Amino acid sequence: MERNNTRTALVDGAHGHVGSFLTNLLADDGWNVIATDLPPAERATIATKEYVFDIPDERLSIERDNVEFMPADLTNKESLYPLFENRRFDAIFHPASLYDYFAPLDLLERINVGGLKNLLEVYEETSSAIFQDPSEFPRIVHWSTVGVYGQPQGQYGKHWEHPADESAPFNPPNDYSVSKVHQEELLMQWWHEKHVPIVIIRPAPIYGPYQRYGMFHILHLIHTIGSLPIVSLYPSWRKLHMPMVHVEDVVRAAEFLAEAPAENVVGEAFNIIDECGLQEDFMVIVARLLEADYFNISMPWFMYKGIAQFGYSFAIEQNRRTRMQGKRPQYDAPMAEYLTQQYWFSNKKIKDLGFVFKYPDMKPGLESTINWYLEHSWLKREKWEET
Amino acid sequence: MGFVSTIIYLFIVGFLIQIWYRRSLREKHKDAKFLIGLILILGIWGAQFLIYFNIIPLPSWLSKVIPWIPDQSGRTWLWNSWQFWEFTGAQPALVMPRGVGQIAVMLVLSYPFWYFFGTWVAKGIFGNKTYQRGASWLFQIEKGEAPAPTLPDKTDS
Numbered sequence: 001m002e003r004n005n006t007r008t009a010l011v012d013g014a015h016g017h018v019g020s021f022l023t024n025l026l027a028d029d030g031w032n033v034i035a036t037d038l039p040p041a042e043r044a045t046i047a048t049k050e051y052v053f054d055i056p057d058e059r060l061s062i063e064r065d066n067v068e069f070m071p072a073d074l075t076n077k078e079s080l081y082p083l084f085e086n087r088r089f090d091a092i093f094h095p096a097s098l099y100d101y102f103a104p105l106d107l108l109e110r111i112n113v114g115g116l117k118n119l120l121e122v123y124e125e126t127s128s129a130i131f132q133d134p135s136e137f138p139r140i141v142h143w144s145t146v147g148v149y150g151q152p153q154g155q156y157g158k159h160w161e162h163p164a165d166e167s168a169p170f171n172p173p174n175d176y177s178v179s180k181v182h183q184e185e186l187l188m189q190w191w192h193e194k195h196v197p198i199v200i201i202r203p204a205p206i207y208g209p210y211q212r213y214g215m216f217h218i219l220h221l222i223h224t225i226g227s228l229p230i231v232s233l234y235p236s237w238r239k240l241h242m243p244m245v246h247v248e249d250v251v252r253a254a255e256f257l258a259e260a261p262a263e264n265v266v267g268e269a270f271n272i273i274d275e276c277g278l279q280e281d282f283m284v285i286v287a288r289l290l291e292a293d294y295f296n297i298s299m300p301w302f303m304y305k306g307i308a309q310f311g312y313s314f315a316i317e318q319n320r321r322t323r324m325q326g327k328r329p330q331y332d333a334p335m336a337e338y339l340t341q342q343y344w345f346s347n348k349k350i351k352d353l354g355f356v357f358k359y360p361d362m363k364p365g366l367e368s369t370i371n372w373y374l375e376h377s378w379l380k381r382e383k384w385e386e387t
Numbered sequence: 388m389g390f391v392s393t394i395i396y397l398f399i400v401g402f403l404i405q406i407w408y409r410r411s412l413r414e415k416h417k418d419a420k421f422l423i424g425l426i427l428i429l430g431i432w433g434a435q436f437l438i439y440f441n442i443i444p445l446p447s448w449l450s451k452v453i454p455w456i457p458d459q460s461g462r463t464w465l466w467n468s469w470q471f472w473e474f475t476g477a478q479p480a481l482v483m484p485r486g487v488g489q490i491a492v493m494l495v496l497s498y499p500f501w502y503f504f505g506t507w508v509a510k511g512i513f514g515n516k517t518y519q520r521g522a523s524w525l526f527q528i529e530k531g532e533a534p535a536p537t538l539p540d541k542t543d544s
Contacts, residue, residue, distance in 0.1 A: 073539075227519075
């Protein structure tokens with residue numbers, strides 16, 4: 001059995017965006033990492049979202065001295081046993097998930113919930129052979145999403161004076177978020193009934209280099225359209241927030257929570273989100289960085305909501321037509337939910353534990369991310385700019 | 388082209404030039420849109436100057452070719468060039484070119500604005516830079532080529 005003073009971690013979904021950053025961070029910090037994911041060919045049949053744009057198939061490499069890659073499939077329980085064989089993990093990071101707004105609920109449930117259940121069962125079985133008390137099992141850091149809250153309402157002031165914290169009730173607005181709620185329910189059941197050490201992180205939409213689904217779509221859309229109205233809503237309490245977090249902060253937070261004292265974090269959920277600026281500020285920053293034309297207009301909420309609702313309905317219809325053709329659209333309709341929903345969340349809980357965000361403000365993170373996309377031709381440039 | 392109709396034509400030309408510019412002109416010459424506009428407007432200003440002072444007797448020439456256009460002074464023609472469209476049945480009131488010189492100057496000076504307004508509107512709809520597609524892109528975004536996600540065939544769960 002491998003056992004030395006170096007910490008050992010299991011990272012699943014290691015070929016994904018977050019998984020690859022996490023693997024590298026842990027490797028940088030001296031962890032031995034067992035990285036797992038589907039073999040690339042199989043992964044491509046599920047992660048079709050990564051192939052909707054004509055962009056380079058460029059991924060952050062996880063080939064490191066202290067990283068061992070072992071392919072496995074969460075939906076195939078037998079394939080998970082070799083990961084745990086003769087190993088004693090200090091932490092298990094579970095970012096693996098089908099994060100796809102276009103995927104049907106049954107597929108999301110099968111991969112996200114069924115896959116997690118398989119992982120937990122193999123984890124319990126193998127850990128029980130090493131540890132007597134489940135509280136000594138390696139800590140599981142599980143990836144959820146702030147999407148589980150949907151638009152939080154009620155206890156945050158009549159006019160959203162405060163961001164929602166981790167106690168907000170679940171109100172998932174789409175199938176993906178529904179599957180994440182079911183994951184959390186499964187995990188909390190294991191925590192309450194079996195006392196296995198579980199920490200849940202709920203990241204906001206993640207951005208950063210190599211990110212190709214979600215936030216990248218917003219940047220791609222603005223870049224392709226080239227001009228946009230920036231709507232300033234009134235009354236001012238209707239101004240919409242822009243939940244987002246840089247990938248580096250997500251993986252740093254995960255490592256932080258894996259190492260934090262158990263009494264502070266186990267059995268708890270944490271929002272991982274920057275200071276949650278306003279959508280209109282986000283649009284101005286992005287338009288300037290992408291050199292897109294923009295103009296400001298003020299609009300009352302009711303008028304904006306009517307227009308945005310029309311746009312959302314249009315996106316749903318486009319999705320339906322594309323689905324009938326057996327294909328997927330370039331932009332999935334649930335991404336347009338941000339147009340009308342107030343997604344404002346607090347990061348106070350993790351900050352109170354001492355975690356410091358590297359990108360608390362969106363501007364520096366967006367600047368470095370957009371420059372990366374332009375330099376790597378994920379966002380096109382004109383031929384005279386490509387030097 | 389008269390003082391008023393030139394404004395309409397310049398808007399339309401600016402709109403069309405912008406589409407052409409985004410599709411191919413910009414790649415060949417980044418300032419093509421500006422240069423075309425400059426040449427076009429300078430040309431129109433020059434031509435209207437010559438017509439206004441009857442240096443070029445355009446209305447006389449036109450009256451010989453187009454039967455419903457009467458012979459008239461260049462100044463009158465520039466206020467009434469809508470006469471060209473009378474074959475469509477349109478018969479707006481005749482404008483007599485007296486006491487409207489200042490308005491004519493303002494209209495003539497506004498030509499660059501209308502050309503670039505046309506390009507600006509088209510820019511919003513069709514884009515400006517070579518990679519941009521403008522707001523019309525929103526009506527094309529369903530054209531995805533990637534398939535819907537599925538589990539690999541060999542998966543056994």
